Amino acid sequence: MTTPRTVYDGELRVHYCQFDVVSGTEDHVDFGGRTGQRNGLCIATTPGALFLVTGLHTGTVGLTVELHDTSPPIEDHWEEVVEVSFRPVSSRLAVVPWGDGALCETRLDVRDHRVRYCALGMDEARERESEILEGDLTVDRYLLQFWPAPPAPDGVIRQTSASAAYWHGLTAGN
Template sequence: MRTVYSGELRVSYGQFYVDSRRDDDGPAAWAACAGQSNGLCGAAVPGRLFLVTGLHTGRVGLTVEVHGAAPPLDDAWEEVVEASFRPARAPAVVLPWGDGPLCTLDLLPTEHRVRYCGRGMDRGREEELAVLEGGAPVDHYLLQFWPAPPAPDVVVRQTSGSAAYWHRHARNLPAAGKETVPGDPETRSWGGRLPSRRVREAGGDARGLVPLDRELIDAVDAVCPRTQRCLARWAAHRALTEAGLDGIDWITPALAALDRGEPLPDPFDDPERAWGRFFADARTRRTEAAEPDGSGNPLRRTTALPALLAAAEPDPLRAALGALFAAAVTHGPGYPALFAEARRRFPALVRDTPPARGPGRI
């Protein structure tokens, strides 16, 4: 056994990679896990691995090992998955998001098995602020490689909610090349099946959710108006908190009114005045964020304010869909965790099947 690396790894957007190719185009999350049983170690793109962590941004512990044969499984690891991996060429490198190689793997371009283990994934999500403020990493990971013939990927052990979410997501992804959006253009525009007329009339916010989580649209439509209204309020709070706007003195009264079910106070009773106040206040200066699918560069705080305005819509379905979409854009590539949290907070949203679509390239 050879330990290639043991230390800390900086992650962004809850991901890092192993890459043995020489182009700059990283795998999309959905492509990396397409057709797999596990959603933590995406091995569907030849020559690459897409690896998921519980922590969104900060430092995690990582050990990388190369073995001559399958190593024994350590019971200390809470999450364990395995997949087959064939490097496109030597060497392969471990890559943090948006950074240079962390370490080099001198693997021959032959078939290997990779085992990816983790512990503390849920804590990584919950204690991110403490890690960002200099605390020790709370989630840790182990990557092990050894020569082995190709075999299907497998979930060996699962204990955390984070891992369960990503496994469900992967199992709902189509294998590469499979037609997934049949029907006429209108049906295709809704991800392969038409929603209710009420959803179709809800406008662009509902359509914006289609590539993010098609199943969630129908789930929101199916719950009662009271749950829709509560979901809208929750999403507005999450968006404004994510953007750092929840403590602004002229915004907090609007959140309080929203929670009481009252009309939004001045200036939010007139969207034009609300935006004028927003851009005139130096405390609400704009900050950058990525689109939910990883593209573009909208402004995080500018996308959070519409969540508040949407949540006050008279129609509870339109309010819920609009606030959810605005909150997803505000969270950028971290939106799958937002949707997972919504399902935990509002169990009526949980349907018999996992989300039909997951994150794009993030």
């Protein structure tokens, strides 16, 4: 079993249901769309960058980022689970909220990786958004895991929410 190195475990401010992971010197990249993707939650169509979707449109979500040596087991409590291949363009890796600078940074070898993005509470966050904005409430939570692995097609491992189904549907036919 792999022992993770936790890079970040805390809150993330989101706007427009999104945040990014970037490598290199830039904190923002232009995404080329969803062409070739099966999942709609973790878009990996731009080299060295990931575009990630949340259930909450605007507010605070929980986020944990982990680095692993090998593929970690998938925990049963996650409602949504997707995986993509990712190769950073430099060893700098940053989680970047929309319209802001890096929330956290780490080093990641410039080689092929697999990324697992897990979500919990996407539908509830959409339903309770006004309540979340008014108070100090975190409803949806996300886990982002990286480990070295050869390239493979992206995939939806688990999908239970209407929110995830909507985002996955945007990639259908691409």
